[in-house]
Amino acid sequence: MRSITEAEKTSPKTSTSFRIVDLPDRAIEIIEERKQYDLIHFSAEDDDYIFLSSRGNPLVLNSFNLKLKEAAKANHIDKDISSHIFRHSHVSLLSELGMSLKSIMERVGHSDAKVTLKIYNHVTKKAKKDIVDALNNL
Template identity: 30%
Template sequence: MEYLQIEKNASPYTIKYYREDIETFFLFLQQEGIHDLSNIDQRIVRVYLTSLYNQQLSRRSVSRKISSLRSFYRFMERDSIVTTNPFINVSLPKTTKPIPGFLYKEEIEKLFDVSDETDPLGQRDQALLETLYATGIRVSECQQLTLINIDFSIGTILVSGKGRKERYIPFGSFAEKALQTYIQDGRQKLLNKAKANSDYIFLNSRGNPLTDRGIRLILKKMVEKAALTVHVHPHKLRHTFATHMLNEGADLRTVQELLGHENLSSTQVYTHVTKDHLRNIYLNSHPRARE
Protein backbone atom coordinates (compact mmCIF):
# COMPACT_ATOMS: atom_id res chain seq x y z
CA MET A 1 0.00 0.00 0.00
CA GLU A 2 2.90 2.36 0.72
CA TYR A 3 4.40 1.51 -2.69
CA LEU A 4 1.10 2.38 -4.41
CA GLN A 5 0.73 5.62 -2.48
CA ILE A 6 4.30 6.91 -2.54
CA GLU A 7 5.91 5.49 -5.67
CA LYS A 8 2.89 5.07 -7.95
CA ASN A 9 0.97 8.08 -6.60
CA ALA A 10 -2.23 6.04 -6.78
CA SER A 11 -5.52 7.62 -5.75
CA PRO A 12 -7.15 6.69 -2.40
CA TYR A 13 -9.85 4.79 -4.33
CA THR A 14 -7.26 2.76 -6.25
CA ILE A 15 -5.44 1.86 -3.03
CA LYS A 16 -8.75 0.92 -1.39
CA TYR A 17 -9.67 -1.49 -4.21
CA TYR A 18 -6.18 -3.01 -4.39
CA ARG A 19 -6.31 -3.71 -0.66
CA GLU A 20 -9.75 -5.32 -0.94
CA ASP A 21 -8.71 -7.44 -3.95
CA ILE A 22 -5.53 -8.68 -2.28
CA GLU A 23 -7.31 -9.43 1.00
CA THR A 24 -9.98 -11.38 -0.90
CA PHE A 25 -7.23 -13.45 -2.51
CA PHE A 26 -5.58 -14.05 0.88
CA LEU A 27 -8.90 -15.28 2.27
CA PHE A 28 -9.23 -17.70 -0.66
CA LEU A 29 -5.71 -19.04 -0.03
CA GLN A 30 -6.50 -19.51 3.64
CA GLN A 31 -9.62 -21.51 2.77
CA GLU A 32 -7.54 -23.64 0.38
CA GLY A 33 -4.91 -24.26 3.07
CA ILE A 34 -2.17 -22.42 1.13
CA HIS A 35 0.23 -20.38 3.26
CA ASP A 36 3.10 -19.58 0.90
CA LEU A 37 2.64 -16.96 -1.83
CA SER A 38 5.43 -18.51 -3.87
CA ASN A 39 3.48 -21.78 -4.16
CA ILE A 40 0.78 -20.32 -6.38
CA ASP A 41 0.62 -21.95 -9.80
CA GLN A 42 -1.72 -21.88 -12.80
CA ARG A 43 -3.98 -24.54 -11.31
CA ILE A 44 -4.61 -22.48 -8.17
CA VAL A 45 -5.18 -19.36 -10.28
CA ARG A 46 -7.82 -21.22 -12.31
CA VAL A 47 -9.54 -22.40 -9.12
CA TYR A 48 -9.54 -18.82 -7.85
CA LEU A 49 -11.03 -17.51 -11.10
CA THR A 50 -13.74 -20.16 -10.91
CA SER A 51 -14.57 -19.04 -7.37
CA LEU A 52 -14.91 -15.45 -8.58
CA TYR A 53 -17.27 -16.41 -11.40
CA ASN A 54 -19.27 -18.59 -8.99
CA GLN A 55 -19.92 -15.42 -7.00
CA GLN A 56 -21.54 -14.02 -10.17
CA LEU A 57 -19.19 -11.07 -10.24
CA SER A 58 -19.21 -8.91 -13.34
CA ARG A 59 -16.47 -9.26 -15.94
CA ARG A 60 -15.32 -5.79 -15.00
CA SER A 61 -14.89 -6.78 -11.33
CA VAL A 62 -13.03 -9.99 -12.21
CA SER A 63 -10.79 -8.08 -14.59
CA ARG A 64 -9.94 -5.55 -11.89
CA LYS A 65 -9.11 -8.26 -9.35
CA ILE A 66 -6.77 -9.99 -11.81
CA SER A 67 -5.05 -6.67 -12.58
CA SER A 68 -4.63 -5.98 -8.86
CA LEU A 69 -3.03 -9.38 -8.22
CA ARG A 70 -0.85 -9.12 -11.31
CA SER A 71 0.50 -5.81 -10.02
CA PHE A 72 0.87 -7.26 -6.51
CA TYR A 73 3.01 -10.15 -7.79
CA ARG A 74 5.00 -7.78 -9.99
CA PHE A 75 5.80 -5.79 -6.84
CA MET A 76 6.84 -8.97 -5.00
CA GLU A 77 9.04 -10.02 -7.93
CA ARG A 78 10.76 -6.67 -7.76
CA ASP A 79 11.48 -7.18 -4.06
CA SER A 80 12.59 -10.82 -4.65
CA ILE A 81 9.79 -12.22 -2.48
CA VAL A 82 8.69 -14.50 -5.33
CA THR A 83 10.43 -15.59 -8.53
CA THR A 84 7.42 -15.89 -10.86
CA ASN A 85 4.16 -14.06 -11.46
CA PRO A 86 1.32 -16.61 -11.82
CA PHE A 87 -1.06 -13.91 -13.07
CA ILE A 88 1.16 -12.62 -15.87
CA ASN A 89 -0.38 -14.79 -18.60
CA VAL A 90 -3.96 -14.75 -17.33
CA SER A 91 -6.11 -13.13 -20.02
CA LEU A 92 -8.49 -10.49 -18.78
CA PRO A 93 -12.17 -11.12 -19.55
CA LYS A 94 -13.45 -8.80 -22.25
CA THR A 95 -15.56 -6.02 -20.81
CA THR A 96 -18.02 -3.75 -22.51
CA LYS A 97 -17.26 -0.08 -22.05
CA PRO A 98 -20.49 1.77 -21.32
CA ILE A 99 -21.01 5.19 -22.87
CA PRO A 100 -20.13 7.75 -20.18
CA GLY A 101 -22.97 9.89 -18.92
CA PHE A 102 -22.71 13.60 -19.71
CA LEU A 103 -24.69 16.82 -19.41
CA TYR A 104 -26.33 18.55 -22.34
CA LYS A 105 -25.44 22.22 -22.80
CA GLU A 106 -28.87 23.29 -21.55
CA GLU A 107 -28.38 21.30 -18.35
CA ILE A 108 -24.94 22.64 -17.54
CA GLU A 109 -26.06 26.21 -18.29
CA LYS A 110 -28.59 25.86 -15.45
CA LEU A 111 -25.75 24.97 -13.07
CA PHE A 112 -23.87 28.13 -14.01
CA ASP A 113 -26.85 30.27 -12.97
CA VAL A 114 -27.35 29.04 -9.38
CA SER A 115 -24.40 30.56 -7.47
CA ASP A 116 -24.59 33.91 -5.68
CA GLU A 117 -21.41 35.55 -6.95
CA THR A 118 -21.57 38.32 -4.33
CA ASP A 119 -20.98 35.72 -1.60
CA PRO A 120 -17.53 34.13 -0.93
CA LEU A 121 -18.91 30.58 -1.06
CA GLY A 122 -20.91 31.39 -4.17
CA GLN A 123 -17.78 32.74 -5.84
CA ARG A 124 -15.94 29.57 -4.87
CA ASP A 125 -18.69 27.31 -6.19
CA GLN A 126 -18.80 29.18 -9.51
CA ALA A 127 -15.02 29.03 -9.88
CA LEU A 128 -15.04 25.34 -9.02
CA LEU A 129 -17.72 24.52 -11.60
CA GLU A 130 -16.08 26.64 -14.30
CA THR A 131 -12.70 25.01 -13.64
CA LEU A 132 -14.01 21.44 -13.75
CA TYR A 133 -15.96 22.05 -16.97
CA ALA A 134 -13.28 24.17 -18.65
CA THR A 135 -10.44 21.72 -18.07
CA GLY A 136 -11.98 18.25 -17.59
CA ILE A 137 -9.63 17.55 -14.68
CA ARG A 138 -10.28 14.83 -12.12
CA VAL A 139 -11.70 15.79 -8.72
CA SER A 140 -8.43 14.74 -7.04
CA GLU A 141 -6.48 16.97 -9.44
CA CYS A 142 -8.83 19.86 -8.76
CA GLN A 143 -8.58 19.43 -5.00
CA GLN A 144 -4.77 19.60 -5.17
CA LEU A 145 -4.58 22.83 -7.21
CA THR A 146 -2.56 25.63 -5.62
CA LEU A 147 -2.17 29.28 -6.59
CA ILE A 148 1.16 28.62 -8.28
CA ASN A 149 -0.53 26.14 -10.64
CA ILE A 150 -2.51 28.88 -12.42
CA ASP A 151 -0.89 31.15 -15.00
CA PHE A 152 -3.41 33.83 -15.92
CA SER A 153 -0.99 35.48 -18.35
CA ILE A 154 -1.30 32.57 -20.81
CA GLY A 155 -4.52 31.02 -19.48
CA THR A 156 -3.23 27.60 -18.40
CA ILE A 157 -3.39 25.36 -15.35
CA LEU A 158 -0.58 22.98 -14.41
CA VAL A 159 -2.10 19.70 -13.22
CA SER A 160 -0.39 16.80 -11.47
CA GLY A 161 -2.21 13.67 -12.60
CA LYS A 162 -1.91 9.93 -12.08
CA GLY A 163 1.62 8.71 -11.48
CA ARG A 164 2.70 12.32 -10.84
CA LYS A 165 2.51 13.04 -14.58
CA GLU A 166 2.16 16.74 -15.14
CA ARG A 167 0.27 18.41 -17.97
CA TYR A 168 -0.74 21.94 -18.91
CA ILE A 169 -4.41 22.59 -19.67
CA PRO A 170 -5.72 25.83 -21.17
CA PHE A 171 -8.87 27.50 -19.86
CA GLY A 172 -11.17 30.12 -21.35
CA SER A 173 -12.51 33.53 -20.41
CA PHE A 174 -15.45 32.29 -18.31
CA ALA A 175 -13.21 30.20 -16.07
CA GLU A 176 -10.65 33.01 -15.91
CA LYS A 177 -13.25 35.54 -14.77
CA ALA A 178 -14.69 33.18 -12.14
CA LEU A 179 -11.25 32.25 -10.79
CA GLN A 180 -10.02 35.86 -10.70
CA THR A 181 -13.15 36.99 -8.84
CA TYR A 182 -12.90 34.18 -6.31
CA ILE A 183 -9.14 34.39 -5.71
CA GLN A 184 -9.12 38.18 -5.32
CA ASP A 185 -12.24 38.40 -3.17
CA GLY A 186 -14.05 35.33 -1.82
CA ARG A 187 -10.99 33.14 -1.26
CA GLN A 188 -9.27 35.84 0.79
CA LYS A 189 -12.36 36.20 2.99
CA LEU A 190 -12.49 32.44 3.55
CA LEU A 191 -8.77 32.31 4.27
CA ASN A 192 -9.18 34.95 7.00
CA LYS A 193 -11.27 32.42 8.95
CA ALA A 194 -8.47 29.82 9.04
CA LYS A 195 -5.80 29.55 11.69
CA ALA A 196 -3.10 28.81 9.14
CA ASN A 197 -2.29 30.13 5.67
CA SER A 198 -2.88 27.89 2.67
CA ASP A 199 -1.87 27.92 -0.99
CA TYR A 200 -4.71 25.60 -2.03
CA ILE A 201 -7.15 27.34 -4.35
CA PHE A 202 -10.42 25.82 -3.23
CA LEU A 203 -11.24 26.28 0.47
CA ASN A 204 -14.17 25.28 2.66
CA SER A 205 -16.28 27.63 4.80
CA ARG A 206 -13.65 27.52 7.57
CA GLY A 207 -10.81 28.49 5.23
CA ASN A 208 -9.25 25.02 5.09
CA PRO A 209 -8.53 23.10 1.86
CA LEU A 210 -11.58 21.39 0.34
CA THR A 211 -11.60 17.60 0.30
CA ASP A 212 -12.78 15.37 -2.55
CA ARG A 213 -15.96 14.73 -0.58
CA GLY A 214 -16.46 18.46 -0.09
CA ILE A 215 -16.32 19.08 -3.83
CA ARG A 216 -18.90 16.34 -4.43
CA LEU A 217 -21.25 17.85 -1.82
CA ILE A 218 -20.95 21.30 -3.42
CA LEU A 219 -21.96 19.91 -6.81
CA LYS A 220 -24.85 18.02 -5.24
CA LYS A 221 -26.19 21.25 -3.68
CA MET A 222 -25.80 23.11 -6.98
CA VAL A 223 -27.82 20.43 -8.75
CA GLU A 224 -30.56 20.73 -6.14
CA LYS A 225 -30.65 24.53 -6.59
CA ALA A 226 -30.84 24.13 -10.38
CA ALA A 227 -33.69 21.63 -9.94
CA LEU A 228 -31.98 19.17 -12.29
CA THR A 229 -33.24 15.60 -12.29
CA VAL A 230 -29.87 14.15 -13.30
CA HIS A 231 -27.16 12.97 -10.92
CA VAL A 232 -24.06 15.12 -11.27
CA HIS A 233 -20.67 14.16 -9.89
CA PRO A 234 -17.21 15.59 -10.71
CA HIS A 235 -16.44 12.79 -13.14
CA LYS A 236 -19.63 13.52 -15.09
CA LEU A 237 -18.27 17.03 -15.68
CA ARG A 238 -15.10 15.39 -17.00
CA HIS A 239 -17.26 13.26 -19.31
CA THR A 240 -19.15 16.38 -20.36
CA PHE A 241 -15.94 18.27 -21.13
CA ALA A 242 -14.67 15.45 -23.37
CA THR A 243 -18.02 14.92 -25.12
CA HIS A 244 -18.56 18.61 -25.86
CA MET A 245 -14.97 19.02 -27.11
CA LEU A 246 -15.31 16.11 -29.54
CA ASN A 247 -18.80 17.16 -30.64
CA GLU A 248 -17.44 20.60 -31.53
CA GLY A 249 -14.66 19.15 -33.69
CA ALA A 250 -11.68 18.59 -31.37
CA ASP A 251 -9.50 15.67 -32.46
CA LEU A 252 -9.13 12.58 -30.29
CA ARG A 253 -5.40 13.00 -29.65
CA THR A 254 -5.87 16.52 -28.31
CA VAL A 255 -8.65 15.41 -25.96
CA GLN A 256 -6.48 12.47 -24.84
CA GLU A 257 -3.68 14.86 -23.89
CA LEU A 258 -6.03 17.26 -22.11
CA LEU A 259 -7.61 14.43 -20.08
CA GLY A 260 -4.21 12.96 -19.21
CA HIS A 261 -5.05 9.51 -20.59
CA GLU A 262 -2.07 7.24 -21.12
CA ASN A 263 -3.86 5.15 -23.76
CA LEU A 264 -6.02 6.40 -26.60
CA SER A 265 -8.50 3.58 -25.91
CA SER A 266 -9.46 5.35 -22.67
CA THR A 267 -10.42 8.44 -24.66
CA GLN A 268 -12.27 6.56 -27.40
CA VAL A 269 -15.24 5.89 -25.09
CA TYR A 270 -16.13 9.55 -25.61
CA THR A 271 -16.54 9.24 -29.37
CA HIS A 272 -20.29 8.82 -28.99
CA VAL A 273 -22.25 11.75 -30.37
CA THR A 274 -25.55 13.29 -29.36
CA LYS A 275 -28.61 12.81 -31.57
CA ASP A 276 -28.76 16.54 -32.30
CA HIS A 277 -25.12 16.61 -33.34
CA LEU A 278 -25.60 13.52 -35.52
CA ARG A 279 -28.62 15.10 -37.21
CA ASN A 280 -26.78 18.39 -37.84
CA ILE A 281 -23.86 16.54 -39.43
CA TYR A 282 -26.28 14.59 -41.65
CA LEU A 283 -28.23 17.67 -42.74
CA ASN A 284 -25.05 19.59 -43.54
CA SER A 285 -23.24 16.71 -45.25
CA HIS A 286 -25.71 14.63 -47.27
CA PRO A 287 -26.28 15.96 -50.82
CA ARG A 288 -30.01 15.34 -50.66
CA ALA A 289 -30.69 16.15 -47.02
CA ARG A 290 -32.07 19.59 -47.90
CA GLU A 291 -33.76 21.10 -50.93
Protein backbone atom coordinates in the same frame (compact mmCIF):
# COMPACT_ATOMS: atom_id res chain seq x y z
CA MET B 1 -16.29 10.64 4.56
CA ARG B 2 -13.00 12.23 5.62
CA SER B 3 -12.84 15.33 7.74
CA ILE B 4 -10.57 18.23 6.77
CA THR B 5 -7.98 17.04 9.29
CA GLU B 6 -7.93 13.65 7.55
CA ALA B 7 -7.89 15.05 4.02
CA GLU B 8 -4.85 14.28 1.97
CA LYS B 9 -3.42 15.85 -1.18
CA THR B 10 -2.59 12.94 -3.48
CA SER B 11 -0.74 12.50 -6.75
CA PRO B 12 -2.51 12.02 -10.08
CA LYS B 13 -3.20 8.45 -11.25
CA THR B 14 -0.79 8.30 -14.21
CA SER B 15 2.25 10.06 -15.63
CA THR B 16 0.09 11.66 -18.36
CA SER B 17 -1.97 13.27 -15.61
CA PHE B 18 0.93 15.68 -15.00
CA ARG B 19 0.37 18.36 -17.63
CA ILE B 20 -0.16 22.04 -18.23
CA VAL B 21 -3.67 22.84 -19.42
CA ASP B 22 -4.29 26.13 -21.18
CA LEU B 23 -7.45 27.89 -20.07
CA PRO B 24 -9.68 30.34 -21.91
CA ASP B 25 -9.59 33.95 -20.72
CA ARG B 26 -12.94 33.72 -18.90
CA ALA B 27 -11.80 30.70 -16.86
CA ILE B 28 -8.69 32.61 -15.79
CA GLU B 29 -10.87 35.59 -14.80
CA ILE B 30 -13.11 33.31 -12.69
CA ILE B 31 -10.10 31.80 -10.92
CA GLU B 32 -8.66 35.24 -10.22
CA GLU B 33 -12.04 36.43 -8.89
CA ARG B 34 -12.25 33.38 -6.64
CA LYS B 35 -8.73 33.93 -5.32
CA GLN B 36 -9.63 37.55 -4.51
CA TYR B 37 -12.78 36.38 -2.72
CA ASP B 38 -10.72 33.90 -0.68
CA LEU B 39 -8.17 36.57 0.16
CA ILE B 40 -10.86 39.00 1.34
CA HIS B 41 -12.97 36.49 3.26
CA PHE B 42 -10.32 34.13 4.61
CA SER B 43 -6.99 35.98 4.25
CA ALA B 44 -6.04 33.04 2.07
CA GLU B 45 -2.91 33.67 0.07
CA ASP B 46 -2.10 30.02 -0.63
CA ASP B 47 -2.10 29.47 -4.41
CA ASP B 48 -2.40 25.70 -4.08
CA TYR B 49 -6.17 25.82 -3.69
CA ILE B 50 -8.83 27.67 -5.66
CA PHE B 51 -11.95 26.64 -3.77
CA LEU B 52 -12.24 26.87 -0.01
CA SER B 53 -14.95 25.77 2.38
CA SER B 54 -17.02 28.24 4.38
CA ARG B 55 -14.34 27.92 7.08
CA GLY B 56 -11.51 28.83 4.70
CA ASN B 57 -10.08 25.32 4.43
CA PRO B 58 -9.34 23.58 1.12
CA LEU B 59 -12.57 22.05 -0.15
CA VAL B 60 -12.52 18.27 0.23
CA LEU B 61 -13.69 16.38 -2.86
CA ASN B 62 -16.32 14.44 -0.92
CA SER B 63 -17.83 17.71 0.35
CA PHE B 64 -17.86 19.16 -3.16
CA ASN B 65 -19.59 16.05 -4.53
CA LEU B 66 -22.14 16.14 -1.71
CA LYS B 67 -23.01 19.76 -2.58
CA LEU B 68 -23.36 18.81 -6.25
CA LYS B 69 -25.78 16.02 -5.35
CA GLU B 70 -27.79 18.39 -3.15
CA ALA B 71 -27.96 20.96 -5.96
CA ALA B 72 -29.05 18.30 -8.44
CA LYS B 73 -31.80 17.09 -6.12
CA ALA B 74 -32.97 20.65 -5.41
CA ASN B 75 -33.21 21.27 -9.16
CA HIS B 76 -35.00 17.98 -9.85
CA ILE B 77 -32.08 16.51 -11.80
CA ASP B 78 -32.46 12.75 -11.71
CA LYS B 79 -28.82 11.82 -12.35
CA ASP B 80 -26.00 10.60 -10.16
CA ILE B 81 -23.84 13.71 -10.32
CA SER B 82 -20.25 14.05 -9.16
CA SER B 83 -17.29 16.26 -9.99
CA HIS B 84 -16.33 13.81 -12.72
CA ILE B 85 -19.31 14.99 -14.78
CA PHE B 86 -17.41 18.21 -15.54
CA ARG B 87 -14.58 16.21 -17.14
CA HIS B 88 -17.08 14.18 -19.15
CA SER B 89 -18.94 17.32 -20.26
CA HIS B 90 -15.69 19.06 -21.17
CA VAL B 91 -14.59 16.23 -23.43
CA SER B 92 -18.05 16.02 -25.01
CA LEU B 93 -18.04 19.77 -25.68
CA LEU B 94 -14.55 19.64 -27.22
CA SER B 95 -15.72 16.79 -29.43
CA GLU B 96 -18.83 18.77 -30.43
CA LEU B 97 -16.61 21.73 -31.30
CA GLY B 98 -14.71 19.50 -33.72
CA MET B 99 -11.43 19.28 -31.79
CA SER B 100 -9.20 16.43 -32.86
CA LEU B 101 -9.11 13.23 -30.85
CA LYS B 102 -5.38 13.71 -30.21
CA SER B 103 -5.83 17.22 -28.82
CA ILE B 104 -8.65 16.06 -26.54
CA MET B 105 -6.52 13.14 -25.33
CA GLU B 106 -3.61 15.45 -24.52
CA ARG B 107 -5.87 17.91 -22.71
CA VAL B 108 -7.41 15.28 -20.43
CA GLY B 109 -4.26 13.18 -20.04
CA HIS B 110 -5.25 10.02 -21.88
CA SER B 111 -2.41 8.03 -23.45
CA ASP B 112 -4.74 5.57 -25.21
CA ALA B 113 -7.36 6.73 -27.72
CA LYS B 114 -9.57 3.77 -26.83
CA VAL B 115 -10.08 5.22 -23.35
CA THR B 116 -11.18 8.59 -24.74
CA LEU B 117 -13.45 7.07 -27.36
CA LYS B 118 -14.94 4.40 -25.13
CA ILE B 119 -15.59 6.46 -22.03
CA TYR B 120 -16.09 10.03 -23.17
CA ASN B 121 -16.68 10.56 -26.84
CA HIS B 122 -20.39 9.78 -26.96
CA VAL B 123 -22.53 11.15 -29.75
CA THR B 124 -24.40 14.27 -28.72
CA LYS B 125 -27.68 15.62 -30.07
CA LYS B 126 -25.78 18.29 -32.00
CA ALA B 127 -23.45 15.70 -33.55
CA LYS B 128 -26.44 13.59 -34.63
CA LYS B 129 -28.06 16.67 -36.19
CA ASP B 130 -24.79 17.57 -37.95
CA ILE B 131 -24.68 14.11 -39.54
CA VAL B 132 -28.23 14.45 -40.89
CA ASP B 133 -27.48 18.00 -42.12
CA ALA B 134 -24.33 16.81 -43.90
CA LEU B 135 -26.22 13.98 -45.55
CA ASN B 136 -29.02 16.33 -46.60
CA ASN B 137 -26.44 18.61 -48.25
CA LEU B 138 -24.94 15.89 -50.49
